[in-house]
Amino acid sequence: MSKFKFSIIIPAYNPGYKIHECLNSIKKSINFFKNKNKIIYEILIINDGGNKINIGSDNKLKKKIKLINLKKNRGVGFARQYGTKISKYSFLFFIDSDLIIRSNTLYILYKHFNKLKNVGSIGPIQDYKNFNKDFSSNFVCAKSCYGFEQIRDYVKFSAIRSECCLINKNFLNFVGGWKFFPNAGGEEFELGNRIIKYGKINYLTKRTSYSTYWDNIFNRSRNIILRTSNYLPVFLSKKKFESKGAFATFNQASSAFITLMIIISCILFIKTSFLKIIFVNLFLLNLLIELKFLIFVQKYFEKKTFFFSFLGIFVINFSIIIGFILGIFQLLNSSKFHK
16 A cells, blocks of 8 residues: 655644644544555644744654744735645645544545545535634534535535645646735635636535634624625636635625615615615515525524524624725725726
8 A cells, every 4th residue: 555645734823722622633633544544744833923832742743743933924825835835745734723623534535535536625514513612603603614514425616625625736836826815814715716727626525524613703704804805806806606605605795785785775764764664675685595594503503593693694794795895995996006
């Protein structure tokens, strides 16, 4: 049996204790892999200009870890690309520092990368376990995990699963590598689109999964504003929405548009008798668009998450609206600059 050689690249920025849990899960996944296949590997932790990272005292894993400290915070895309540049091996696992992967994750991704046809990248689907104790993060978890519940094995996806994926290094370099967006990122959509343009497929598999500490709704809303503004040029380039389960779907855009209509109606008709009728109808239409998501929440999450979801839907939509407006201004300023 030939040895499978791979690099694990972990971008990190002030991960705290979460990286210990991440590394512990990686150790279990490596041990599972060793029982199935001969492997040679390295682990690269790219400290993206943050505080000193303590990786713990696990001697067996520590021998394989190389900690690289970047002087300046440049964003997760830059950290991933830097890891790509210095990696030794031809296959790259990217794993975010706050993820807890399953014991079979590395092996399953490797196995099905070789099994499926025309693979550009492959990643797992999130499970519904949330390690963040902040109540509002349960809604964020539900919103992030929604869209994959009907999948049995695999699904073709528009984006690369940037937080946890396997990709061939030579192909990644061939398509141009990771780009870097400021603040909240959005690299997975841009890179996923390039992978598809070069005739390859981004796969997600339900044969394995990962858990994480989902943001609370405040942090998620802030990130959505930034991600939406970053994503707008990507959308204009590809001229279509993302796959079901992604951030920028047609359904999500429709929901945000109706929320915008509600806001505009409240401004225009605040002193008229039509306001109540318009408001109620638009509100019900918005909930109708989100009905399948609400059913999903009711089925897989706690009941109190379901009731909070009514509010959360409009908070997220409002964040998308702000991000869209910010993105328009950025595009206008960029076009003026190039003139």
